[in-house]
Amino acid sequence: xxxxxxTIETPPPASQxxxxxxxxRGATRPGDRIFLALSRGSGILLLVIMxxxxxxLTYRASLAISKDQGNFLTTFQWDTNLVxxxxxxxxxxxxxxxxxxxxxxxxxxxxxAIALFLTHYAPRRMRGPIAYVIDxxxxxxxxxxxxxxxxxxxxxxxxxxxxxxxxLGWTGIFSWQGGAPRSxxxxxxxxxxxxxxxxxxxxxEVFRQVPQMHEEAALAxxxxxxxxxxxxxIPFGRSGVISASMLGLGRALGxxxxxxxxxxxxxxxxxxxxxxxxxTFAQNIASKFGExxxxxxxxxxxxxxxxxxxxxxxxxxxxxxxxxRKEYSGANA
Amino acid sequence: MKLQRMNRRALAxxxxxxxxxxxxxxxxxxxTGGNSDGGSSNAAAPSNVKCDDAKGQLLADGxxxxxxxIDAWVKQFTAACQGVQINYKGGGSGAGVTAFTQGQVAFxxxxxxxxxxxxxxxxxVCSGGQGIDLPMVGGPIAVGYxxxxxxxxxxxxxxxxxxxxxxxxxxxxxxxxKLNPDAKLPDLKIQAFHRSDDSGTTDNFTKYLMATAKSxxxxxxxxxxxxxxxxxxxxxxxxxxxxxxxxxAIGYFELSYAKDGLKTVDLDTGAAQPVKATVENATKAxxxxxxxxxxxDLALELNYGTKAEGAYPMVLVTxxxxxxxxxxxxxxxxxxxxxxYIASEDGQKILAENDYAPIPADIISQVRTTIEGLS
Numbered sequence: 001x002x003x004x005x006x007t008i009e010t011p012p013p014a015s016q017x018x019x020x021x022x023x024x025r026g027a028t029r030p031g032d033r034i035f036l037a038l039s040r041g042s043g044i045l046l047l048v049i050m051x052x053x054x055x056x057l058t059y060r061a062s063l064a065i066s067k068d069q070g071n072f073l074t075t076f077q078w079d080t081n082l083v084x085x086x087x088x089x090x091x092x093x094x095x096x097x098x099x100x101x102x103x104x105x106x107x108x109x110x111x112x113a114i115a116l117f118l119t120h121y122a123p124r125r126m127r128g129p130i131a132y133v134i135d136x137x138x139x140x141x142x143x144x145x146x147x148x149x150x151x152x153x154x155x156x157x158x159x160x161x162x163x164x165x166x167x168l169g170w171t172g173i174f175s176w177q178g179g180a181p182r183s184x185x186x187x188x189x190x191x192x193x194x195x196x197x198x199x200x201x202x203x204x205e206v207f208r209q210v211p212q213m214h215e216e217a218a219l220a221x222x223x224x225x226x227x228x229x230x231x232x233x234i235p236f237g238r239s240g241v242i243s244a245s246m247l248g249l250g251r252a253l254g255x256x257x258x259x260x261x262x263x264x265x266x267x268x269x270x271x272x273x274x275x276x277x278x279x280t281f282a283q284n285i286a287s288k289f290g291e292x293x294x295x296x297x298x299x300x301x302x303x304x305x306x307x308x309x310x311x312x313x314x315x316x317x318x319x320x321x322x323x324x325r326k327e328y329s330g331a332n333a
Numbered sequence: 334m335k336l337q338r339m340n341r342r343a344l345a346x347x348x349x350x351x352x353x354x355x356x357x358x359x360x361x362x363x364x365t366g367g368n369s370d371g372g373s374s375n376a377a378a379p380s381n382v383k384c385d386d387a388k389g390q391l392l393a394d395g396x397x398x399x400x401x402x403i404d405a406w407v408k409q410f411t412a413a414c415q416g417v418q419i420n421y422k423g424g425g426s427g428a429g430v431t432a433f434t435q436g437q438v439a440f441x442x443x444x445x446x447x448x449x450x451x452x453x454x455x456x457x458v459c460s461g462g463q464g465i466d467l468p469m470v471g472g473p474i475a476v477g478y479x480x481x482x483x484x485x486x487x488x489x490x491x492x493x494x495x496x497x498x499x500x501x502x503x504x505x506x507x508x509x510x511k512l513n514p515d516a517k518l519p520d521l522k523i524q525a526f527h528r529s530d531d532s533g534t535t536d537n538f539t540k541y542l543m544a545t546a547k548s549x550x551x552x553x554x555x556x557x558x559x560x561x562x563x564x565x566x567x568x569x570x571x572x573x574x575x576x577x578x579x580x581x582a583i584g585y586f587e588l589s590y591a592k593d594g595l596k597t598v599d600l601d602t603g604a605a606q607p608v609k610a611t612v613e614n615a616t617k618a619x620x621x622x623x624x625x626x627x628x629x630d631l632a633l634e635l636n637y638g639t640k641a642e643g644a645y646p647m648v649l650v651t652x653x654x655x656x657x658x659x660x661x662x663x664x665x666x667x668x669x670x671x672x673x674y675i676a677s678e679d680g681q682k683i684l685a686e687n688d689y690a691p692i693p694a695d696i697i698s699q700v701r702t703t704i705e706g707l708s
Binding site: 078079080081082150154155177178179180182260261263264265266267268276277287288290291292293294296 | 397424425426427428430431522524526529530531532533553555556557559561562563564565566567571574575578579582
């Protein structure tokens, strides 16, 4: 950047000392300074935005919670139009956590399998196209997932639900009373599909970073391909996969429209994953917002605050895991 | 995590998909928002719409239940009055009333009349006046069901209340059989669907149950569904969709959603014949309503217990909410002209074509008088 200016400026003696100064201070040419200011500004801006969100949520939430006649944490109801209003997040917290866990249980093994297949088994020519298709899953808007779920997935779940009820009904978790299959399990399956791309992508990156030497050493000792994966690839990639899963979990926790379309929300907790009912924070906000009064919105914001806290905890956990296994993690390579 | 390493082509493909989707959505909203130029309905623009000096843009928001009616009206009205643009967002009654009390819209649509505190809030916006309710659209709430082999199901209020409160759980229940002596009711679990979102439809449906079957419906009512159990879906379209999809299902929604072969329940109101959910029968029931609003406010109290022949009492009335005095000067002519049109005979006639019920003559004539007095 400095060079063109020097050639244009006419008196050479005047430009000489400034050039020396610049060199003395190291990399502080205008471009660097602008970039430093920009990036520092962005960092500060991010903190300010987060703080503003937190302050706004806390303030509006406190307005609502102070008038709640029920217990905000344990009430199984959401009626902000009652006088006095009666609402609580028990069902929403339960539903959010359960649907996300179901999604993780389904998505993580599949995503890891896809990532391993792409990095170690698939013919080189297939890797690209399969990766593109998985990336495209992330580009589908969630309302489209919702519509697909309601129109295609739900009507086809009866068979699976009947089978689960017949063979695993005794566990209680998989008992089914024959309601429309718009339950936490269906939501979990849908969420699993939605979080698949991010977990797959990050896991694939991690598995690609496994040092070639490790794998070659294992092969030299006579390991089969599966043994290489088990002994070299998976231990190396474990923390990366965990953090990828946390990213996916964060997405599943906050998913809104797809859940609102597919779930049959009611304000009670079902022991069975197959019986319709339950709800999630984001779904509840989406479905109650349109008709909510000023106070109703404050109450929804209060529930949003709880989701905010849960998501922060998840992100914090992910960062902690990455930090603890820094040396080994391919995620930081 | 070296995400930046991710293939550029993948990103490009993703971006293409996203922008493609955006482009498609944009087209979609254009189609619904704009008028189909050269359409047959435009050619026959009503000649007796009085535009006066109405022009500019009217913003409105509110009840989604009357969105289709407003759309039909706007199409006719703007064809006659080229200078006016009306933008009605069907964001829900709550959103509409909030937007109104904050002075963001010229008028709002709502499934329920203004509450006292909302009237107080409206005084800030209507200088020297207050918000008033003008009943403009009626609509029967149909109870749709999906039971193979049962075609003319008759139910009364107590049975409906028990079905939606999980006290009757099978289709071959004696109480249903008693009302339908000729029907072959299957041994099938009843799946009752209600709205998962807060809704004026729920409010009016439960008001009907509270008024006519108090002992079987022990809840307070309101826009939030209060009974435990049952299943739910979002929006009238969602409930109708679920009823269509699920064998043994029953659910309530506005009549206009009872399409594609969805069967609806006939109500046994105590009249000699069970009453079908039709727009004529709804209008007949609304004509028994009393005006309970004070001053210029025309909030109605419906007579849910009517036993009049052919009166379908499970109805919903949506109001347009405006200021009686102190409307904004730049939107007043447009608002007045539009309201005058929708309350006119032509305007009300369009309702029946869209599965809504016109407001009965003596009430709508009061509405017309009130509109002329808006200032």
